[in-house]
Amino acid sequence: MSEFVFAAKAEAVKEGEILTVEVGEHTIGLTRLNGQVCAFRDICTHDDGPLAEGAIEGEEIVCPRHGARFHLRTGKATFPAPAPLPIYEAIEQNGEVRVRVEGS
Numbered sequence: 001m002s003e004f005v006f007a008a009k010a011e012a013v014k015e016g017e018i019l020t021v022e023v024g025e026h027t028i029g030l031t032r033l034n035g036q037v038c039a040f041r042d043i044c045t046h047d048d049g050p051l052a053e054g055a056i057e058g059e060e061i062v063c064p065r066h067g068a069r070f071h072l073r074t075g076k077a078t079f080p081a082p083a084p085l086p087i088y089e090a091i092e093q094n095g096e097v098r099v100r101v102e103g104s
């Protein structure tokens, strides 16, 4: 099983904002919902739109290209996205946000 690896300083991950980081081969968006860190693949499952450029509405991120919505905790998608958004396990430890990604 892969381990949690450093993704960002905790203070850089803010409610209502998306921070994009590269962890290994993964492009990951980080934000907070009610203070808790959420980590998701920062690439839309519809046509690879950059989700970090979209808006957070409630607990969802809205893709800026064609408007698909993804739940930030579950990855559940709406039309036109054909598949859920990959969600990563994330923890906060010693002022760092760490995520678990395959192959790291």
Ligand code: FES
Pocket (backbone or CB within 6 Å): 044, 045, 046, 047, 048, 049, 063, 064, 065, 066, 067, 068, 080, 081
């Ligand atoms: S690229 Fe995201 S909805 Fe089309």
